[in-house]
Amino acid sequence: MATRVGTPAVPAARERTPGRAAPVGRAGQTTGWRSDLAGFAFVLPFLIAYSLFLIWPVIQGFRMSLFNWSLTGSGTTDFMGFDNYQETLEDPNFWSSIWHTILFTLLSTPPLVILSLLFALLANRAVPARWLYRLAFFSPYLLPSSVVALIWVWIYQPGFGLINGYLTRIGLGEVGWLSDVSVAMISVVITTVWWTIGFNFVLYLAGLQEIPRDIYEAAALDGATGLEQVRSITLPMLARTTTLILILQVLASLKVFDQIFLMTNGGPNFSTRPVIQYIYEQGFTTYRVGYASAMSYAFFLLILVVSLGQFALLGRRRERANG
Numbered sequence: 573m574a575t576r577v578g579t580p581a582v583p584a585a586r587e588r589t590p591g592r593a594a595p596v597g598r599a600g601q602t603t604g605w606r607s608d609l610a611g612f613a614f615v616l617p618f619l620i621a622y623s624l625f626l627i628w629p630v631i632q633g634f635r636m637s638l639f640n641w642s643l644t645g646s647g648t649t650d651f652m653g654f655d656n657y658q659e660t661l662e663d664p665n666f667w668s669s670i671w672h673t674i675l676f677t678l679l680s681t682p683p684l685v686i687l688s689l690l691f692a693l694l695a696n697r698a699v700p701a702r703w704l705y706r707l708a709f710f711s712p713y714l715l716p717s718s719v720v721a722l723i724w725v726w727i728y729q730p731g732f733g734l735i736n737g738y739l740t741r742i743g744l745g746e747v748g749w750l751s752d753v754s755v756a757m758i759s760v761v762i763t764t765v766w767w768t769i770g771f772n773f774v775l776y777l778a779g780l781q782e783i784p785r786d787i788y789e790a791a792a793l794d795g796a797t798g799l800e801q802v803r804s805i806t807l808p809m810l811a812r813t814t815t816l817i818l819i820l821q822v823l824a825s826l827k828v829f830d831q832i833f834l835m836t837n838g839g840p841n842f843s844t845r846p847v848i849q850y851i852y853e854q855g856f857t858t859y860r861v862g863y864a865s866a867m868s869y870a871f872f873l874l875i876l877v878v879s880l881g882q883f884a885l886l887g888r889r890r891e892r893a894n895g
Contacts, residue, residue, distance in 0.1 A: 633865045641862035656866035669850040677825035679761045688772035696780045713770030721834035724763040753843045772817050779813035815886050
């Protein structure tokens with residue numbers, strides 16, 4: 573006789589009020605609270621360091637710019653309001669140093685972008701000893717500014733310097749590379765290009781390696797020459813990398829200080845003195861820290877305007893290219 577298996581009774585589900593969430597247990601609340609606390613504990617060291625070494629100096633620097641603050645400690649209670657900013661706008665030395673900074677930026681940015689692209693194209697080709705090209709182009713970037721300045725000061729030396737030695741051998745006169753007003757800035761630019769081109773070179777090289785080889789092979793089958801491939805494939809696909817390099821390079825050139833200070837000390841006749849060196853001189857030579865702080869914030873506003881202008885200009889070009 574067959575036995576009939578009965579279906580076990582299923583307990584009725586509890587009725588829930590529509591729109592009302594199920595209550596969260598105390599264990600879930602504790603777990604979420606501990607997770608948030610653990611995340612905050614991981615971020616806390618960075619927040620402390622960020623506040624101590626960035627936020628607080630920015631606030632303190634602006635506060636100092638409103639006082640007749642001196643490095644000796646005097647003037648901390650001598651409130652001047654925006655008089656330091658007014659003096660900055662009326663200071664001809666400040667504007668001349670701004671012009672030297674802009675001139676350095678205009679002279680150094682084009683070769684640092686164009687030459688780094690050419691070197692990256694050369695190093696990216698499948699040639700023997702490709703690693704040697706990469707090492708040669710990037711290794712100067714690893715040198716500290718003091719070493720770079722010492723090398724190039726010896727190269728530019730009159731009498732026994734490398735360049736002047738070759739000039740005298742072929743019957744030409746010596747050039748005061750660091751003592752002549754007309755060539756001192758160009759000499760510093762040459763040093764800067766040799767020193768810092770490696771950074772842009774690496775960025776371009778990384779961008780080139782992201783371009784698929786299939787595109788070049790297809791273009792070669794269609795009869796495109798190497799120059800046509802660079803113009804029609806490489807440059808358009810490196811547009812974003814070029815934009816990044818331009819922005820970073822302009823900002824870096826505007827903040828020039830080390831090599832000029834070590835090679836010419838702003839000379840001859842203050843013809844190469846950048847704005848950061850002038851700020852340094854006011855703060856640590858004449859001890860006018862409040863005035864130096866005001867100039868720093870004025871220069872920061874200039875960099876901010878340049879950055880926003882770059883973003884706006886490049887954004888419009890990108891919209892035109894896409895449209």
